[in-house]
Amino acid sequence: MRTALSSAAAPRASLDDLLAGLTRHGLEAVELRVSDGHAINAAASLDTLHAAAHALREARVRVASLLDDDGVPTEFALRAVRALDTQLVVGAAVSLYERLQRADAARAATMPVAVLVGGRQADTDARAVRAAGHRVVWEAHPDDAPLAEVCDRVIAASADALVGVRVCGGGPEGSLHEGRGIGALMARLAVAGFDGALILAPSDRKYHLLWESWLRRHGGWGCGGGAADPAERVRRTVPMVEEIA
Amino acid sequence: MSEPRTLDVRVIPPREKHPTIFQTFGALAPGESFVLLNDHDPRPLRYQFEAEHAGQFGWQYLEQGPAVWRVEISKASA
Numbered sequence: 001m002r003t004a005l006s007s008a009a010a011p012r013a014s015l016d017d018l019l020a021g022l023t024r025h026g027l028e029a030v031e032l033r034v035s036d037g038h039a040i041n042a043a044a045s046l047d048t049l050h051a052a053a054h055a056l057r058e059a060r061v062r063v064a065s066l067l068d069d070d071g072v073p074t075e076f077a078l079r080a081v082r083a084l085d086t087q088l089v090v091g092a093a094v095s096l097y098e099r100l101q102r103a104d105a106a107r108a109a110t111m112p113v114a115v116l117v118g119g120r121q122a123d124t125d126a127r128a129v130r131a132a133g134h135r136v137v138w139e140a141h142p143d144d145a146p147l148a149e150v151c152d153r154v155i156a157a158s159a160d161a162l163v164g165v166r167v168c169g170g171g172p173e174g175s176l177h178e179g180r181g182i183g184a185l186m187a188r189l190a191v192a193g194f195d196g197a198l199i200l201a202p203s204d205r206k207y208h209l210l211w212e213s214w215l216r217r218h219g220g221w222g223c224g225g226g227a228a229d230p231a232e233r234v235r236r237t238v239p240m241v242e243e244i245a
Numbered sequence: 246m247s248e249p250r251t252l253d254v255r256v257i258p259p260r261e262k263h264p265t266i267f268q269t270f271g272a273l274a275p276g277e278s279f280v281l282l283n284d285h286d287p288r289p290l291r292y293q294f295e296a297e298h299a300g301q302f303g304w305q306y307l308e309q310g311p312a313v314w315r316v317e318i319s320k321a322s323a
Binding site (some may be wrong): 001003023024025026078167170171174175176177178182183184186187190191193195200214 | 250251253254255256257258259260261263264265268269272273281282284298312313
């Protein structure tokens with residue numbers, strides 16, 4: 001299992017800033033959401049993609065996936081996936097039917113591709129994705145608690161097709177979601193020997209400032225009581241997006 | 246799904262970290278192990294293991310900072 005950070009955690013960050021934060025926290029991989037500030041998007045030239053690939057190699061960070069919520073042109077996706085040595089993940093912003101159509105098109109273009117599933121129907125969607133011959137990335141969100149139970153069903157439905165788990169609301173947000181089963185979820189994945197990508201992502205855009213603040217500093221948030229939790233101090237001092245909007 | 250088993254506790258809410266680690270340890274068969282991944286030296290955890298599972302576990306540092314600590318925790322053979 002390798003742990004990645006989604007660029008969704010810091011959507012305004014450049015690729016260089018993301019890589020600096022990943023190195024600071026010892027994270028091995030990054031998920032690049034196409035719509036974020038790292039400039040890997042449909043307007044990116046081949047030179048831009050090669051420069052990004054070079055920066056990633058220098059930082060020893062792999063690209064876990066290129067997450068596409070918007071249906072980017074196949075030509076761009078193919079260039080980016082090849083240049084960054086990664087896979088396309090078709091995001092869950094559209095219906096499962098449309099996701100499978102996009103995944104079929106990507107496969108026809110010889111692209112490694114996976115389909116994002118989530119919500120309370122994650123296991124049934126995962127079963128359909130696997131039946132269509134595609135790989136599965138599961139989005140585990142605290143709103144879908146208890147996550148460990150959903151995890152068991154998703155693992156059973158996906159089997160070897162499960163290549164990634166997006167854990168929304170962990171890390172610096174974690175203490176806000178105590179009791180939702182993130183710990184039990186992680187235990188399930190460990191015991192099952194899950195060896196795909198574990199992708200840290202915010203559960204809501206209102207937490208961006210919390211994540212961006214965490215990305216810029218060293219260290220973790222300890223264990224035990226909230227009083228010793230640096231994320232708690234950050235929350236007290238850094239306003240959320242909704243508070244300054 | 247295959248080896249290696251890794252438990253990344255950086256993801257887990259602070260108060261759930263130690264219970265999750267002991268839950269994972271409890272699920273191991275004798276002789277099995279998992280790799281704990283943390284953002285600080287988990288020495289207090291080792292003290293807790295020594296208090297509650299003396300003689301039943303192995304503890305081997307695989308990486309010691311500065312950003313990441315990896316410890317292989319094994320369950321002693323029966």
